[in-house]
Structure formats: structure tokens, C-alpha cells
Amino acid sequence: MEKLVQTAKILSDINRVKILGLMQREKELCVCEICDTLKLSQPLVSRHLKQMREADLVETSxxxxxxxxxxxPNNTIDCFLKELQKSIQELPQIISCQKI
Known part of the structure; x- marks a missing residue:
């Protein structure tokens, strides 16, 4: 039950939903790509990603x-992600960071 509540909290914020949508579309993203694409500050994006990691929704490398x-892979949000797929084209195109 606790995991469902934690997942619901993640899904209650539009920026976290956009981040999930971008990850679903792009497969892998770094913080700077999310910040630049959604025009959000790095501390805010990092905080959102930390919450998603704690909810076991994202992994890092x-x-x-x-x-x-x-x-x-997470059965808790699979249904949500299928629904999000219908609106994924509304998300902005990724602004790639300059990885050297």
C-alpha cells in the first residue's frame, strides 16, 4: 500500500509526469537534458529524480x-505510462547537452 501512495505522489506533479514522459520517449536522459528541455532548475530536477529513485521508478548509470x-520496468505505473504515450508528442524536443 505504501508503494502505491508514494507512486501517486510522484504522479501528482506535472513536472514529474513530464520527466517520466521524456524518459519513456527518449529512454535515457541526463539531468542537464531534462533541465534544458523543460526549462527547470537543476536543483528542482535533481529533487524530482531523487523522489523517483526512492519510489523505485527510475534507475541510474x-x-x-x-x-x-x-x-x-515497473508494473505499478505501466498503465499510467500507456496512457501517457497518447500525449507524448506534446512534450518538447530534447535539448541535448554537450557531452565531451
Whole structure:
């Protein structure tokens, strides 16, 4: 029950829903790509991603100095993500960071 409540809290914020949608569409994103694309501050995006990690919705991997985020397979939000897929084209195009 606690996991459902935590997931519901994640889904109650439009910016977190947009981040989930971008991850669903792009598969993998770094923080700077999310910040630039959604025009959100880095501390805010990092806080949202931390909440998503704690809810076991996203996982991370290291790519040089960048932390890459992607959705974890999760039956709790699969139905939600299928519905989100219908609106995914409304999200802005990714502004890629300059990974060197």
C-alpha cells in the first residue's frame, strides 16, 4: 500500500509526469537534458529524480561524469505510462547537452 501512495505522489506533479514522459520517449536522459528541455532548475530536477529513485521508478548509470536516468520496468505505473504515450508528442524536443 505504501508503494502505491508514494507512486501517486510522484504522479501528482506535472513536472514529474513530464520527466517520466521524456524518459519513456527518449529512454535515457541526463539531468542537464531534462533541465534544458523543460526549462527547470537543476536543483528542482535533481529533487524530482531523487523522489523517483526512492519510489523505485527510475534507475541510474554512470557515463563519464554524467549520471544517466531511465525508467525501471515497473508494473505499478505501466498503465499510467500507456496512457501517457497518447500525449507524448506534446512534450518538447530534447535539448541535448554537450557531452565531451
Amino acid at each position: 554512470q557515463s563519464g561524469k554524467w549520471v544517466i536516468y531511465k525508467l525501471k
